[in-house]
Amino acid sequence: MNLREIIVDSIKYPISDYRKFLIFCALIILMSLSIVLPSYGVKNGTLAIILSLVTLIVLFVVAGYLVGIIKSGIESEDTLPDFDYAKNFVIGVKAIILDIIYFIIPLILAIIVASATGLFTSFTEIVRIGIDSVANETTNMTTIIAAVPKSTMNTFTNSLSITLIVAIISFIIFSLLAFTAIVRLAKFESGTEGIRFKEILKDMRKIGFLKIIITLIVIYIIVLALVFVISLIGLIPYIGVFIGIFVALPFTLLFLYRAIGLLYADAY
DSSP: OOOOHHHHHHHHHSSSHHHHHHHHHHHHHHHHHHHHHHHHHHHHHOHHHHHHHHHHHHHHHHHHHHHHHHHHHHHHHHSOOOOOOHHHHHHHHHHHHHHHHHHHHHHHHHHHHHHTTTTHHHHHHHHHHHHHHHHTOOOOOOHHHHOHHHHHHHHHHHHHHHHHHHHHHHHHHHHHHHHHHHHHHHHHHHHGGGOOOOHHHHHHHHHHHHHHHHHHHHHHHHHHHHHHHHHHHHTTTHHHHHHIIIIHHHHHHHHHHHHHHHHGGOOO
């Protein structure tokens, strides 16, 4: 399936079954209540705890259902899959664990590089000098910066640049691996399939690394546009947040995961 076909299909897909789409929208609303209600002045400790637990449970269900959306794309099914809340919950737990595994690695790499290149020590020294300057009633930023030794500032800027480069590159690489891991989870419903790196790379080669990258870039440009629309809708007084969460956000999620499923369909 080419890029145009993937995009067109994915845009139509969320409303292929209005009933299931509305159920998914309701789950997103339920998952968001712990964040939305406090913004409207609803503040109750007990209620906050209950809503937080509800949010966590529904989060796993939603994550599992989105994995099912990927599977429907892989298998070229035309409508939204049925809800199986227990199964969705279990698959959702597996998906989130896989995401944590893949995204904690770039974080660890960034921390190692930052430590090795002196980012933490130089930053600590800059902060110490800043605190001492403020204690001495020096509030002019130019004066404070001038008090930092040139070698310390050079170490900080060089280390920060290197760390950012390593972090960005490793994040991109492991994001691609994470996508494929979740796709394998969708296909085989097994968490261990998501850490079979040899098979993951084999799947990516079948599709083509360039095709994956280009397709994901286009998909995310569309997602960013949809997120922008959601943010504009959210500016509408009182009902804007609910409209954005109830309609636009669910549509965006279904579009994204459908597109990923269709992209990886060629691997199977």
